[in-house]
Every structure is written in structure tokens, then in C-alpha cells.
Amino acid sequence: MSRSQSLNLKSGQVDLTHGGGGRAMAQLIDQLFIKHFDNDLLNRRNDQALFNVPAGRLAISTDGHVISPLFFPGGDIGSLAVHGTLNDVAMSGAKPLYLAAAFILEEGLPLADLERIVASMAAAANKAGVPIVTGDTKVVERGKADGVFITTTGVGLVPDGVEISGDRAAAGCAVLLSGSIGDHGVSIMASRENLQFETSIVSDSAALHGMVADLVAAAPNAIRCLRDPTRGGLAAVLNELAGQSGVGIVIDEARIPVKAQVKAACEILGLDPLYVANEGKLVCICDADAAETLLAAMRRHPLGGDAAIIGEVVADPHRFVQMTTAFGGRRIVDWPVGEQLPRIC
Amino acid sequence: MSRSQSLNLKSGQVDLTHGGGGRAMAQLIDQLFIKHFDNDLLNRRNDQALFNVPAGRLAISTDGHVISPLFFPGGDIGSLAVHGTLNDVAMSGAKPLYLAAAFILEEGLPLADLERIVASMAAAANKAGVPIVTGDTKVVERGKADGVFITTTGVGLVPDGVEISGDRAAAGCAVLLSGSIGDHGVSIMASRENLQFETSIVSDSAALHGMVADLVAAAPNAIRCLRDPTRGGLAAVLNELAGQSGVGIVIDEARIPVKAQVKAACEILGLDPLYVANEGKLVCICDADAAETLLAAMRRHPLGGDAAIIGEVVADPHRFVQMTTAFGGRRIVDWPVGEQLPRIC
Incomplete structure (x- = not known):
């Protein structure tokens, strides 16, 4: 869009327009999420992502992440949101295939913090070999959330013959x-x-x-x-x-x-x-x-x-x-x- | 668990223990989520759900829901969270198959409100014929969220030959x-x-x-x-x-x-x-x-x-x-x- 301005990723803040479905949200998606997560499925900019699967068993898992503080020794809420859901998918024996990410942002969150978190998610997803292919962004008023909450959902493919479930432990194991x-x-x-x-x-x-x-x-x-x-x-x-x-x-x-x-x-x-x-x-x-x-x-x-x-x-x-x-x-x-x-x- | 008490769904409130991974969270899952969402995949109580798919194209979509007020004429955040994501999946032409739901709860939310919302989600999912097969619950301190936020994720199967995408409009359509x-x-x-x-x-x-x-x-x-x-x-x-x-x-x-x-x-x-x-x-x-x-x-x-x-x-x-x-x-x-x-x- 020739008329769109750049996000101020250095000193800008999240405001309610970034969740409003209009031009500001489109900028946030283009200049932050798509820039970092960059993959063919996400880049089509639809409200859903399509992918091919072979016949078989899929695993799905979802996890909300609300950790405080957002940044901590060894990671941040972004890397944690990738690892947490990949691990829940993997605990079925599945090979994770794709991730979805939904952000709930508090008005006033520094865009620099959000970019640091999104870059960290992208790095974790890249390292894991599992792309973030669809997402969503909502913004709530100051004082109605705590910086950022991230819910990630993953799908994976369970290898044939693997039967892993919490109800399968037996005496002697x-x-x-x-x-x-x-x-x-x-x-x-x-x-x-x-x-x-x-x-x-x-x-x-x-x-x-x-x-x-x-x-x-x-x-x-x-x-x-x-x-x-x-x-x-x-x-x-x-x-x-x-x-x-x-x-x-x-x-x-x-x-x-x-x-x-x-x-x-x-x-x-x-x-x-x-x-x-x-x-x-x-x-x-x-x-x-x-x-x-x-x-x-x-x-x-x-x-x-x-x-x-x-x-x-x-x-x-x-x-x-x-x-x-x-x-x-x-x-x-x-x-x-x-x-x-x-x-x- | 013989030692577990009942949730007080009439006058109780969400507290931090409901997100702590211990006995209170297990009660919330059993006596509220599993009670209402009741289906074979969820009832296995694993951190992920497994389901069979034929070879083909799947659609995945995720949406956070932060609507205020939680209850409104014609619905509530629960029914909305089901409809919103089913619709995003369906806009690819897909038949929705399964839903995942992640709750972020604010300490102090009346359990009666939460049950009303969960029952409404269950009714919407049942009516749509799409079960909620996996989920997650987090609780944040009073003043760090706004009652309840619900992120739902759906997967669906795209019929062969259907090619629907936002980039396919052409002059004359x-x-x-x-x-x-x-x-x-x-x-x-x-x-x-x-x-x-x-x-x-x-x-x-x-x-x-x-x-x-x-x-x-x-x-x-x-x-x-x-x-x-x-x-x-x-x-x-x-x-x-x-x-x-x-x-x-x-x-x-x-x-x-x-x-x-x-x-x-x-x-x-x-x-x-x-x-x-x-x-x-x-x-x-x-x-x-x-x-x-x-x-x-x-x-x-x-x-x-x-x-x-x-x-x-x-x-x-x-x-x-x-x-x-x-x-x-x-x-x-x-x-x-x-x-x-x-x-x-």
C-alpha cells in the first residue's frame, strides 16, 4: 500500500488501532509478523493456512502463555510459546508440522519489546523446523492484560505403530x-x-x-x-x-x-x-x-x-x-x- | 480422586491455584471443561488430542477472543469463540473437524460465569458438530486480564478441487x-x-x-x-x-x-x-x-x-x-x- 506508513519499531507503542482490523493492523502484520515469520503459507495473508497431509494420525495441542516477566534468563515468552506447544505435540510421539500463534496485546506495550518477542519466536520456530503459518492479533486497553499473552497451537503427525498416552503405564514399567x-x-x-x-x-x-x-x-x-x-x-x-x-x-x-x-x-x-x-x-x-x-x-x-x-x-x-x-x-x-x-x- | 473436593460452581471464584498444575486445576478440568465438552478425545486427558485424517489438504486457523462485555444480546464470549474460528476455517471452503480452546482467566472471575461461558461453547460446538478436543487453562492475577480471554484454533478438511483464497479475485467477478x-x-x-x-x-x-x-x-x-x-x-x-x-x-x-x-x-x-x-x-x-x-x-x-x-x-x-x-x-x-x-x- 503506497499510503501506508512504517511502524515505529524503535519507540512506538501498541495502541488499540493495531487490533482494529484496519490499516494499522495490516501494517503490524506486514511489518512485524510476516517480516519475521516469513513463510509461504503465512505470506498468503488469508485468515487460515492450508497444508497437505498424508493419511494418518494427527496430534493437536494448544497452550496459552502468560509468563511474567516477559524476558528471563534463557528465553522469553516468545521462545517459550514455541517450545511449550511443540513439546505438548511431541509428547504424543508426533513430529510437529505447523504452528499457529494468537497474540493478545496490552495497549502501551513497546513495539520494540513486541519485535524482540516475535523475533525470538521466529528463531525458535526456525531452529525447530516448524513454521508459524497462521495467527491473530487482539489489543485490549491498558490495564486489561499484562504486556502480551501468546497462545500457540501445533499440529503434528504421529508415526504409524506409536501408541503413547497417559493411560498406558502398567506395573513393571x-x-x-x-x-x-x-x-x-x-x-x-x-x-x-x-x-x-x-x-x-x-x-x-x-x-x-x-x-x-x-x-x-x-x-x-x-x-x-x-x-x-x-x-x-x-x-x-x-x-x-x-x-x-x-x-x-x-x-x-x-x-x-x-x-x-x-x-x-x-x-x-x-x-x-x-x-x-x-x-x-x-x-x-x-x-x-x-x-x-x-x-x-x-x-x-x-x-x-x-x-x-x-x-x-x-x-x-x-x-x-x-x-x-x-x-x-x-x-x-x-x-x-x-x-x-x-x-x- | 477420592480426596478431591467439588468446585463451588455457584459462588466460587477462579483463583491462582486453578492454573497451577495441581489438584485445583485437575478439578477445574474434570468438573467444568470435561463435564461440558465431553468427548472421547478430550476425555483421555492428555496434553494433546489425536485424530485420523485422510490424505488431503487441511486448513488451520486461530483466533483470540477478548470481547467486552462477556455476555451480550445474541451470544457470549464462549459461543463467539466457537463461531469465530469455525468461520475462519470455513472461509477456505473447508469442513471444520476439530477445535482446541485455550483459556486465560483472571483471578476473581466467578466460577458461575465461567460455567455459563463453557456451557455456551459446548452448545455452539455441539450444534456445529465440531468437538473441542484439547485445551489449556492459565490464570493471571486480579487486574492482569479482564475476566476471560479465549483463544480457539480449528482444523478442517478442504474438499478436492476447491481453490479459495483472498488473492484469486479477478476483474469481472x-x-x-x-x-x-x-x-x-x-x-x-x-x-x-x-x-x-x-x-x-x-x-x-x-x-x-x-x-x-x-x-x-x-x-x-x-x-x-x-x-x-x-x-x-x-x-x-x-x-x-x-x-x-x-x-x-x-x-x-x-x-x-x-x-x-x-x-x-x-x-x-x-x-x-x-x-x-x-x-x-x-x-x-x-x-x-x-x-x-x-x-x-x-x-x-x-x-x-x-x-x-x-x-x-x-x-x-x-x-x-x-x-x-x-x-x-x-x-x-x-x-x-x-x-x-x-x-x-
């Missing part, structure tokens, strides 16, 4: 964890202005579909459940899986990888690492005879160097998650109650 | 409109507390994929562009299509259906109906020789009784949308500038 826990939640706590303390902890936010593809290649029929321990941490995910499958789970505290500085920070903050969110880890429940094969596949992957077999599935009508402690006792790892860390993802 | 304009926007304005005036106008919020299926059946190869004139109204959509296709469009004011009470309300409010949002109308650009066939198909559909051929596509390097006025003159229908009606969808 092994429980694997792909790496150390608590990094994301502690890094967010550390970056919140009222909780600044010395730490080198960065979020583990990362896309796990590459690791999942390696696991599926290593033992496609042996993987029963995959889930990423985000909100509520490892404790929530193990309780979810035990509940869905109608089994108990026993884990061994000594085998759960926790970085020394995360452990120290948790002690200072009064947090239990079992309940702290992660954004680049997965739990895998598998047939016991494939556990070593899958552990080796995890450890070969750059994100799985600290992977461990942390426990096993047992018969238990109470569906309890229990932990053998470092002192030899056993305690129940209950569902998270209350909310230690709001706005963590 | 006819421009059809499926019914009267302005109803949604005016009903929202009327329901906002500071603009209460006597009116019987209700939102036209409705799912259009049934009408689209009828159009595709009537003349599958003749439909060039479909788009629903939501934010920015008919004026924005015609300018978008003219811009994408590199053509001009000339419409005839006398042929554009506007209800008398909508016209009157627009005069009082200083609004131009061309720029007011709709949520149950579509614009169809088609080969001229199929225009009467498609018009007849629209009019046979319950949502298309007032459909009309409102203009034609012309060659125009400036990509102008022009309107022949009731007085015989011709004026440019420009892009919306500024924002008359924030939070309209």
Missing part, C-alpha cells in the same frame, strides 16, 4: 527423566524483581521433538507415556500419569537429577524441586526391557546428558506416587496444592 | 454478501453500560460452515474468495481482498442489506455500517456466471435469507474499493482508520 529438574522455575523466580539473588541458573526452555524422534526410532513400541513436567513439576506429572493409568509410581530421590545451584536456591526459597516447573524435560514411562535402550538414546541427545531411570510403576489401587528418600524411608509425593509459582509459563 | 451488516457491532455497543439505548438488535454470531458447504456443493470451481467481515467490517474485508488480488471492487450502496434499526443506531452513534463488525456473515467473490446460482444457495440457507449481489470486481492498479451511492455518485470506501469499536470480538 520403568520411569525415565530426561535431565535435571527445577531450572526453569528457579530462573523465573530469580528474575522477578522482588526475588533477585545471585544465581547462574537459566531456564531449560527447549524443543524436545528431536529427542522424541530419537526415542521413537530407538524403541517405537516400548514407549507407553511421555509428558513434559511443566506447571506443578515432576510431582504433578507423575500424579497425572498414575491417575490416568490407575497405577502407583515409586521413584528414588537419589536418582533424580537436580543441579546443586537449583537445590540451593530451592532451599533459600522454600521450594521443593519436585514441584518446580521445567520447560525442556520429559518423563518417559516404558517397558522395563527397553529402559536402558531409551536411556542411552536420551543421553546421546544434546538435551539429555543428565537423563536417568528414576523409578518404576507398581500396582496400587490408591494411585499413589511414592519416593524412596535419601535416608531410606518412603514418603508420598502428593499432588501440588496451592500455587507456589504463578505465571511460570 | 461478482461480489456477494450473505446478509445484513452491522448487527454484531451495534448489539455490542448497545450492551456496553455507557451506551444503553432502546434496541432489539442482537448479534448475528453464527457458524457459517453449513452455508459454505452448500456454496461449495452448488458451484465448487466458481468460488474465488470467501471471507467473513468481522473487525473493520465489510470495508476492511473488501480492501483486504482488493489488496491481495491486485484488483478494484465497486459495490452498490442500494444493494447492501442493513436492517432499519441498525441503520438508525449507527446514525445515533456516528458509525458507518460498512465499518461495523459482523460475526455471522460472509463475502463471496465468484465467477460472474455462477453468481445467481450461489446467491440462490445462500438464500436457501437459514442464515442467508437477505443475501445479495452487492457489486463486482474491476481492473484497478490502485486497488480501490469504491461505492456507488444512493445519490448516484461514487466514493472511495477506504480502509478503516483508527478504532471505532475496540474489544468487539
Whole structure:
């Protein structure tokens, strides 16, 4: 459009016209979203994207992202919004194909912050090999949101023969964890202005579909459940899986990888690492005879160097998650109650 | 879970624990979302849903919904969130298959309001025959959102041979409109507390994929562009299509259906109906020789009784949308500038 002006990406702010469906919104789409996300499907500028699929099973997952602060050590809301949804798609065993992104912006958000976030999303999507092919932008008045919320939705293709679901754990299965826990939640706590303390902890936010593809290649029929321990941490995910499958789970505290500085920070903050969110880890429940094969596949992957077999599935009508402690006792790892860390993802 | 309590759906409120990944969130999912959305895919309680597709073309679309007020004549944010995304999927010619829904809730939202919204979504999805198969819930602190925002994402299957895209309009094509304009926007304005005036106008919020299926059946190869004139109204959509296709469009004011009470309300409010949002109308650009066939198909559909051929596509390097006025003159229908009606969808 010859009559359109440029967005002021240096010192401009989001205003209500950017969500109004008119010229300002078209500028925002052209000069910010299409500029960074740049791909053939998005560039057609329709209200939907079309893509070809082979006959088969697709996975779809959606996640809203409301993390505060928007920028944190190891990432930002943009990269997190890509990783979070890619991981939820991948936890079915699927290879993610495409992403959609819906932005809810607060009036007054600096356009420079929005561009930094969008560029970060684009980089994360490019690195993952999964384009953002359609989207939406809404703007609400100052004080009616908190900077920016991003909801991403992903679709992926599940390989034939793979049957991964939270209700497939059975007594005797092994429980694997792909790496150390608590990094994301502690890094967010550390970056919140009222909780600044010395730490080198960065979020583990990362896309796990590459690791999942390696696991599926290593033992496609042996993987029963995959889930990423985000909100509520490892404790929530193990309780979810035990509940869905109608089994108990026993884990061994000594085998759960926790970085020394995360452990120290948790002690200072009064947090239990079992309940702290992660954004680049997965739990895998598998047939016991494939556990070593899958552990080796995890450890070969750059994100799985600290992977461990942390426990096993047992018969238990109470569906309890229990932990053998470092002192030899056993305690129940209950569902998270209350909310230690709001706005963590 | 024997130890879980019931949600207090009568007088309870959303609090931060409902987004925390623990027991309260599991209760919210079980006792509210799964209760109302109830379908086999959702009920598996995984973080993604799997479904089978034939080989072919899929459409994906996503839309955030931030409408204020949450409840309005003719609908609410729940039904709107279903219709809005179904329509964006359908505007590719696709038959919608599945929906995903991501909720961002403000602490303090009455659970009774949330249940009313979720029940309304479920009713709209059931009526449309498109289940909500996966979802997500986040909660932010009081004052960091505005009650509830809902982002829905839909996938659909595009019939073979259908090629509908905003860049396919060509000189000589006819421009059809499926019914009267302005109803949604005016009903929202009327329901906002500071603009209460006597009116019987209700939102036209409705799912259009049934009408689209009828159009595709009537003349599958003749439909060039479909788009629903939501934010920015008919004026924005015609300018978008003219811009994408590199053509001009000339419409005839006398042929554009506007209800008398909508016209009157627009005069009082200083609004131009061309720029007011709709949520149950579509614009169809088609080969001229199929225009009467498609018009007849629209009019046979319950949502298309007032459909009309409102203009034609012309060659125009400036990509102008022009309107022949009731007085015989011709004026440019420009892009919306500024924002008359924030939070309209």
C-alpha cells in the first residue's frame, strides 16, 4: 500500500488501532509478523493456512502463555510459546508440522519489546523446523492484560505403530527423566524483581521433538507415556500419569537429577524441586526391557546428558506416587496444592 | 480422586491455584471443561488430542477472543469463540473437524460465569458438530486480564478441487454478501453500560460452515474468495481482498442489506455500517456466471435469507474499493482508520 506508513519499531507503542482490523493492523502484520515469520503459507495473508497431509494420525495441542516477566534468563515468552506447544505435540510421539500463534496485546506495550518477542519466536520456530503459518492479533486497553499473552497451537503427525498416552503405564514399567529438574522455575523466580539473588541458573526452555524422534526410532513400541513436567513439576506429572493409568509410581530421590545451584536456591526459597516447573524435560514411562535402550538414546541427545531411570510403576489401587528418600524411608509425593509459582509459563 | 473436593460452581471464584498444575486445576478440568465438552478425545486427558485424517489438504486457523462485555444480546464470549474460528476455517471452503480452546482467566472471575461461558461453547460446538478436543487453562492475577480471554484454533478438511483464497479475485467477478451488516457491532455497543439505548438488535454470531458447504456443493470451481467481515467490517474485508488480488471492487450502496434499526443506531452513534463488525456473515467473490446460482444457495440457507449481489470486481492498479451511492455518485470506501469499536470480538 503506497499510503501506508512504517511502524515505529524503535519507540512506538501498541495502541488499540493495531487490533482494529484496519490499516494499522495490516501494517503490524506486514511489518512485524510476516517480516519475521516469513513463510509461504503465512505470506498468503488469508485468515487460515492450508497444508497437505498424508493419511494418518494427527496430534493437536494448544497452550496459552502468560509468563511474567516477559524476558528471563534463557528465553522469553516468545521462545517459550514455541517450545511449550511443540513439546505438548511431541509428547504424543508426533513430529510437529505447523504452528499457529494468537497474540493478545496490552495497549502501551513497546513495539520494540513486541519485535524482540516475535523475533525470538521466529528463531525458535526456525531452529525447530516448524513454521508459524497462521495467527491473530487482539489489543485490549491498558490495564486489561499484562504486556502480551501468546497462545500457540501445533499440529503434528504421529508415526504409524506409536501408541503413547497417559493411560498406558502398567506395573513393571520403568520411569525415565530426561535431565535435571527445577531450572526453569528457579530462573523465573530469580528474575522477578522482588526475588533477585545471585544465581547462574537459566531456564531449560527447549524443543524436545528431536529427542522424541530419537526415542521413537530407538524403541517405537516400548514407549507407553511421555509428558513434559511443566506447571506443578515432576510431582504433578507423575500424579497425572498414575491417575490416568490407575497405577502407583515409586521413584528414588537419589536418582533424580537436580543441579546443586537449583537445590540451593530451592532451599533459600522454600521450594521443593519436585514441584518446580521445567520447560525442556520429559518423563518417559516404558517397558522395563527397553529402559536402558531409551536411556542411552536420551543421553546421546544434546538435551539429555543428565537423563536417568528414576523409578518404576507398581500396582496400587490408591494411585499413589511414592519416593524412596535419601535416608531410606518412603514418603508420598502428593499432588501440588496451592500455587507456589504463578505465571511460570 | 477420592480426596478431591467439588468446585463451588455457584459462588466460587477462579483463583491462582486453578492454573497451577495441581489438584485445583485437575478439578477445574474434570468438573467444568470435561463435564461440558465431553468427548472421547478430550476425555483421555492428555496434553494433546489425536485424530485420523485422510490424505488431503487441511486448513488451520486461530483466533483470540477478548470481547467486552462477556455476555451480550445474541451470544457470549464462549459461543463467539466457537463461531469465530469455525468461520475462519470455513472461509477456505473447508469442513471444520476439530477445535482446541485455550483459556486465560483472571483471578476473581466467578466460577458461575465461567460455567455459563463453557456451557455456551459446548452448545455452539455441539450444534456445529465440531468437538473441542484439547485445551489449556492459565490464570493471571486480579487486574492482569479482564475476566476471560479465549483463544480457539480449528482444523478442517478442504474438499478436492476447491481453490479459495483472498488473492484469486479477478476483474469481472461478482461480489456477494450473505446478509445484513452491522448487527454484531451495534448489539455490542448497545450492551456496553455507557451506551444503553432502546434496541432489539442482537448479534448475528453464527457458524457459517453449513452455508459454505452448500456454496461449495452448488458451484465448487466458481468460488474465488470467501471471507467473513468481522473487525473493520465489510470495508476492511473488501480492501483486504482488493489488496491481495491486485484488483478494484465497486459495490452498490442500494444493494447492501442493513436492517432499519441498525441503520438508525449507527446514525445515533456516528458509525458507518460498512465499518461495523459482523460475526455471522460472509463475502463471496465468484465467477460472474455462477453468481445467481450461489446467491440462490445462500438464500436457501437459514442464515442467508437477505443475501445479495452487492457489486463486482474491476481492473484497478490502485486497488480501490469504491461505492456507488444512493445519490448516484461514487466514493472511495477506504480502509478503516483508527478504532471505532475496540474489544468487539
